[in-house]
Amino acid sequence: MLALVAAQNDSVFSGVRDFFNSGTWLLVRNLSLFFVVVFWLAVAYWVFKDARRRIEDPWLVAMATVLGLALPFIGAFVYMLFRPPEYLEEVRERELEMKAMEERLAETDLHCPVCRAAVKESFLVCPVCTTKLKQACTSCKQPLEPLWQICPYCETAVATPAPIEFAPTTTSARRRRRPSESPQRASESPQ
Numbered sequence: 395m396l397a398l399v400a401a402q403n404d405s406v407f408s409g410v411r412d413f414f415n416s417g418t419w420l421l422v423r424n425l426s427l428f429f430v431v432v433f434w435l436a437v438a439y440w441v442f443k444d445a446r447r448r449i450e451d452p453w454l455v456a457m458a459t460v461l462g463l464a465l466p467f468i469g470a471f472v473y474m475l476f477r478p479p480e481y482l483e484e485v486r487e488r489e490l491e492m493k494a495m496e497e498r499l500a501e502t503d504l505h506c507p508v509c510r511a512a513v514k515e516s517f518l519v520c521p522v523c524t525t526k527l528k529q530a531c532t533s534c535k536q537p538l539e540p541l542w543q544i545c546p547y548c549e550t551a552v553a554t555p556a557p558i559e560f561a562p563t564t565t566s567a568r569r570r571r572r573p574s575e576s577p578q579r580a581s582e583s584p585q
Contacts, residue, residue, distance in 0.1 A: 437470045438462040448478045
């Protein structure tokens with residue numbers, strides 16, 4: 395009985411042994427190894443290209459490439475864990491945008507309070523609508539800020555200007571009706 399089982403096992407294993415000794419298995423094995431090596435080299439090349447886009451230091455780029463080559467597939471995974479999160483181009487673009495925003499904020503955009511035209515800090519009158527923006531010093535004619543008590547240019551005391559009077563606005567004495575209120579209900583309201 396034991397000899398019969400051994401003979402069956404020997405026949406099963408002989409078929410497997412024959413397959414592994416055949417030319418088909420050699421072809422499949424060699425092609426598989428070839429594709430694994432090509433994929434490994436492609437991953438190492440990707441690590442090199444990605445490191446060049448993310449890292450400025452050439453030594454670190456070389457070390458990342460060696461890591462991708464030395465440890466097949468694991469090196470690329472380790473590189474992905476520790477690589478910088480942004481491309482160098484994105485960092486430069488963000489820095490340029492921040493610099494431009496800082497420059498815009500640093501500029502004091504002055505506008506006329508009446509017509510919103512752009513005016514300079516040294517303007518006494520708006521050139522568009524002729525609104526008086528600042529008072530001039532009586533001595534040196536330099537523009538003065540509203541809160542100044544003395545001219546910083548010639549040390550002349552600043553006379554407080556008379557307050558600006560605006561024309562009264564006319565408002566209607568009539569009470570406005572609500573859209574839901576009908577004319578009949580408005581006349582019925584208590585007086």
